[in-house]
Amino acid sequence: MPLLCGTGKRGRREIERSSPLLVKRNFKIIFKRKSEARNPKFETIPNDQISNVLNKGVKRIWILKIRICFEFRYSDFEFEPFTMDLKERLRQLSSISKVPVASIEEETGDLKERLDRLLRPEKVFRKRELYPIEKLVNGKIVSASEGETFRAEEYFPPDFRYGEMTLSEIHNIPTYPAHLLSGDERLKEIDFKKALFLDTETTGLSGGTGTLAFMVGLGFFQGDGFVVQQLFMRDYSEEKASLSILQDILNSYQFLVTFNGRHYDIPLLETRMILSRKRSQIREMPNFDLLFPSRKIWKGAYENCRLVTLESRLLGMEREEDIPSEWIPSLYFDYIQTGDARKIHRVFYHNRMDILTMVALAGRIHLVYHDPQAARPRKGVEHFSLGRLFWDHGDREKAIPCFEIALKRCDDELAWEVMKWLSMAFKKTGQGEKAHSLWHEMMEWPYRKDAYPYIEAAKYYEHRLKEFEKAIEYVDQALTLISFHRERDVELLLERKKRLLKKKVGNESR
Template sequence: MRSLRDRLKSYKKDIAPGAVATDAQLDGEHGERGLDAELIETFLTEVEAEVAGLPESALEVAIPGVVEQTPFGPCYYRDVRFDVLTLHGHYPLARTRQLPLSVLQKVCKVKSADVLTWEDVCFFDTETTGLGSGAGNFIFLFGLGFYEEDEFVVRQYFLREYAEERALLWSLGVLLGRFQAMVSFNGKGFDWKLLETRCTLARMELLPTTHLDLLPPARRLWKKVLANCRLITLEQEVLGFARVDDTPGAMAPELYFAYQTDLDARRMTGIFTHNVHDILTLVTLSYHMGLMIEEPLHAATHPEELFGLSRWYEEWSQGEISEACLVRVTEMEESDDYVREALWKLSLHHKRLQRHDKAALLWHELLTGPALWQTAPRVELAKYYEHKVRDYQQALTLTEETLELVQNRKLVLRSLTVEHELQELTHRRDRLMRKLTRESSTRQGEVPEHETPFTLGH
C-alpha cells in the first residue's frame, strides 16, 4: 500500500513546472479551477476515502505510514523527511556532510579498511520496553536516519504487535544492508546488543557493521562540564535545541503497553517525535564534535573541553596541537584551578618530550599555589634535581618539604594512599641522604665503606 506522501508526490509529477496561480493556467482546458485544483481535490477525496470509518485513535490516522509486505508477513513504518537545510539547534542538517567522516572515526576509535562517505552511514536509535538486554525486553520502535539527495530521511519501524517482529526485523535488515557504518549514542553497548538478541531469537542473521558510538567521546568532552551526558542534555546545553511535543523516553514502555491494550495510537505520537529528535541530534552532534577536533582553539569554549581535546591529540602523536590546547586554557578567564591544572599538564607534556628545564620552570611556578597543588610539583622537582641536575641537597630539601605537607594531610585524610605516599617519600629521603653522605666523603678524600681503595704496588 502506498503512503499518502508517495501518492502526493506522484500527483506533483503530473503538474507542469510553473503551473500554479496564474489565471491563464487556472482557466485552461480543465475548466475554471484548472489542473492544480482538480489534482488537489482528487487527492483530498482519496485521503477522506482512506480514513473513512477509522477512529482518530487508529494508528493509520494518528501516525500515517506504510504497510510493507515481507516474506514473514506485514510490517508498519513511516518516513519523516527534512530538507538538509533544516536547522536542528545551531546547525543545519547539511553541515554534517561537510565534515570528513574520518574525524568521527578517530574520536570513536574505529578503524575501517574502506573509505566511507556520509551516504554509507545511517543514524540509529531505538525505543524499547525496558533497559535490560535479556530475552524479555524487546524493541518496539526502530529509527534510522540517512541522507537521500537533498533530504534527510528518518524511517521509523513500529511493532504494532509481537507477531510482526520477524517481518519488521527482515525489512530493517534489508535497509541496514544499504549502509556500511552506523552512528548511535550508547548503541554499541545497548541498542545493537538488544537487536542482536532479538534477531537470534527470531533465527535471523544480523550482518556486522562499523559502529560509531558517540557516548564515549561525549563523556571525554563534557563529563565534568555538564550535569550528565544524556543525549537530551547535550542537545540543550551544547547544540541549543529545545524539544517540543516530545514524550520522555522513560515513559515509552508504559505508553506502548497501554497502546497494546486499547490500540489508541494518539498516545504514541510523542514517542515517535522523541525518536526523531534523538536521530536529528545524532546528526548535528556528530558535526559539533568534528568541528571541535578540526578547530579546537575556536570551537572549544570550556577548559574541560580543551583538556579532552589535548588528550586526544597526545594519543594521536600531534603534540603541538595538544600543547596549544593547554596554553589556550591558561589564556581563558576561568578559575585559577583550571589554570594550575593546565600548567601541570603542560609540565608533564614537556617532561615526556625531554624538555626538563621547561617542565621545571612550570613546577616552580606551581609551588606558589594552594597547598593541594604543591605536593606533586615538589615531587617532580625533587626527581629533576636528583637525576638531571645532580643537586642532592636541593632534592633533599624539596623531599622533606613534601613529607611535611603529606603528614599534615594525613591528620585530615587517613587512607592507604597517604600511607603509601609517605613510604615512597621516606624511601626517597633516605636515598638522598646516603647520596649526600657519599658525596661529602668523596670531597673530603675519604673512601666510602663499600669501596676498596686502589693502590699501586705494595
Template sequence: MSYEKKLLQMKQMMKKAPAKVEKPVIEKPSAPSYSKAWEQVGLTRIDNDFGTVFKYEKTYEKAYEHGHYALGAIDDALVQWEAAAFSHPYAATTDETLVFFDTETTGLKGAGTYIFLLGFLTLRPYDVLLTQYVLADPAHEAALLFESKLWQRDTTIVSYNGKSFDWPQLQTRWTLNQHVLPPLKIPRHIDLLHSSRRLWKNDLVRMKLKQVEEEKLGFVRHHDIPGHLAPIIYMDAIKSGEPSALMKVLQHNEWDLLSLVTLYVHSTSMLMEAASASATAYTNVGKWYADLNEHERSYDILSRVTTTYETFETIQTYYYLGLQQKKRGDVEGAIASFVRSGASDDIRIALKSHEEAAKLYEHAKKNTDEALHMTNAALQKLAQDRMLPLRARQAFYERLQKRRTRLLKKNQ
C-alpha cells in the same frame, strides 16, 4: 557378489541426492486489527514474509536548524576530517554512509525486552532522511528486524550509548530470530556518549543527552515525553490500538537522532579547536589526543589553553602540558609547568605534579636538594588533605616516602 558389482553399487549409492535440509516453517502472524488507525496518523504499513511493520519517514533539508547548527554542517565536518593531518577514532569521511541510530525498548535488559522502535537518520547528498520502524506487536519482531535492512547495509553507525545499550540489545534480538533472519552485519560504530565524557569531564555534571543538548548544542525540548514512559506508552498503544501518544514517542526518538547529528558536528568543532569552549573542555581535548599518541597535536592545544585563558582556569592544564614538555625533552619548561600545577585544588593533580618535578630535578637536573624539596612539599600536602580515599593515600605515601629515603641517602 563380485568386487566389480560391489563397486558399481557403491557408486550408485554415492550418486543419490543428499538429503535436503528443511527450512524452518515460518508462521506469519496476522496483521494487527488496529492497522488502519495507525495508518491514519501517518504511519505506513509494510507487510513482508515475517509479518507487519509500521514505518514513518520524513525528509529534512540540509538548511534545517536544530539548536546552534544546521544539519548541513555535518558535510563540513566530514570535509574537515578528510583534510586533517592527524588521526582520531571519531573521524569519518564523505565516502562513508553515516547513519545516526537510536532505539526505544520495552525495558533495559533481559530476554523479554523488545525493541519497539528503530530510528535512523541517513545523510544523503541533498537532504537528510528520517526513517523509523515501529514494532506492530511482539509477534512481528522478525518483520521489524528484517525491514531495518541492517543485514545488508554497509554503514558507519553513530549513536549515543549505542555500544553499551542499543547495539547489544539489537544483537540479542537478532540472535533470538537468527533461524529466519539473514546474518546481522557488524558496522563501524561511533558512540558519542564516549566523546561527550572525554570532552566535558569536570565541565558537565550529567551526561544525559538532554543535558548536553541544553548546555552545549543550544536545543531545548518542549512538550517532550520522559524517556522512561516510552515503554508504557507503547504497550498501551498495542493494547488499545490508539496511536496518538505513540507518535509522541516517535517525536522523542526523532529529536534524539537530530541531536546526534549536531553533537557530531559540535564534537568535531571541539576536536578541530573551532568551537567556543571552556579551558576545562579544551584541556580534555588535549588529554584525549595525548592518549591517542597524537602528541604534537596535544602539545599545541594545551599550550594554547595556557596562553588563551585566565591563570586560575589553567592550573590543571599545566600538569598535562608538563607531561608533553617532558616527552619533548623540554626539562625547564616541564618543571615550570609542574610547579604551577602543584598549586591545584585537585589533590591528585597537585601530588602528581610534585612527583614529576622531583623526578626531573633528580634525574635530568641532578639536583637532589630541589628534588627533596618537592618531595617534602608533596608529603606535607598529603598530610593536610582529608579528601583522598585510604588506598590512594597509602599509595602516594609509600611512593613519596621511598623517594624521600633515597634522596636523603644521596645527600649524605
C-alpha cells in the same frame, strides 16, 4: 477511611505521588492505609478477598483508574482525585460500560469479570478505527514477505540546522579518524554518507527475551538532505516484518552510528532477530558509538553524558513537546491495548529528535577533534579533555595548546589538574624549563592540592640540574604536604632523600 492502592515497588512510588489504583493481571490489589503513610506497609489482597477487607470496616478508597496491565505501569491519564465508596464507584463504572449490573455484592466479588467487560475488544477496535496511527503520523503501511508494518518518514532539507551545523555541513564532513575515538580500526575512514544512524524505542530496559524494540528509528543522508524513517510495530505480530525491512536497510549501509547502541540497541535487535529466526550481521557491523567519545570529551563538563543533556547543554537545543524516556513503554502498552494513536506520536517525535541529536553530536565531535581551536569549545574542561585525548593518541602538538587554553578558561578546582598535565607534557617534550616554571607557579597556587610540583621539582634538580641540596629542600617540603595516610608515597620520598643525601656527600667529597 481513605486508602491508597497500588502494586509493586514502582507502584508504591507512584502511589505516594498520585495515589492511583493499579491492578495487575492477577488482579491482586495492594492496599495501604493512609494513616500508615509515614511507614507504609503494603499488603497483597487477592480480589476474591476484597469483600472480606471491605467488611472489616474499610469503607472508602481512592480510585483514579482501574485498568488491566500486561505488566505494571503508570497511568498517564489525568483524573481528578476523588473519594467515594468503592461500591458506588463500581456502580458508576458499570453504567459507563452499559452492562447491566446484577448486584453490587456480585460486582465486588468478581472484579476480574467487571474489568474484562470494561475493556471489551469492540471498544478497542472502535478506537483503532477512530485514531489510527496512519492518520496521526506521517507515514504508510509497508509490506514484507512476513507481513505488514508501519513506516513513518520525515525529510530534512540540507539547510536544516540542528545545533551549530547544518545537515549539509555534516554531510560534507570528510572522513575522520573515528577509530581513535572508538577503538574500532574499521572506522578509520568513516563516511557519514554511508552511515546509518540508529536508535530504538523499546518496551523496557530489562533486556533478554521479554523486551522488544517496537520502534526502530533510522537516519541517513539522501541526496543533500537527511531522511528519518521509523519502523513501528502496530502489534507484536508485526515484529517479523519490521525486522525484515530493517535487515534490508542495514544491508545497504557500511557503518552504524548509535548512542550507547553497542550495549543496548544492537544486542537487543540481535536477540529479536535470533528469536525471529533471522540471520543478521548487525553486531558485526562497524558501529561508531557516540557515547564513548562524548564521555572522553565532555565528562565533567556537564552533570552527565546522557544524550538529552548533551543536546541541551552542549548543542543548546531544546525539545518542544518531548516526553521522558521512561514513559515510552507505558505509552506503547496503552497503544497496543486501545489502538488509540493519539499519544504514541510523541514517541515518534522523541525518537526523531534522538536521531537528529546524534547527527549534530557526530558533527560536533568531528569539529572539536579536527580543529579544536576553530571549534571554540565552550569550557576549559572541554579543552582539557581534548588535550588528554590528543595526548593519548600521541598528537602532542595538538595536546599542549589545548592544555594551555584550558588553563586560561577553567575554574580553580580544575586548574590544578590542568597544570599537572601541562607540566608533564612540557617535561616529556623536552621543555624542562617551561615545566620547571609551571611547577613553581603551582607551588604558589592558593588552591594547592598535593605535593606533586615539589616531587617533580626534586626529580628535575636531582637528574637534570644535579643540584642535590635544592632537591633535598623540595623533598622536605613535599614531606610536609603529603598525607601521612599515604604511607607508600612517604616511604618513596624518604628513600629519595636518603639517596640525595648520599649523592650530596659524594659530590662534596670530590
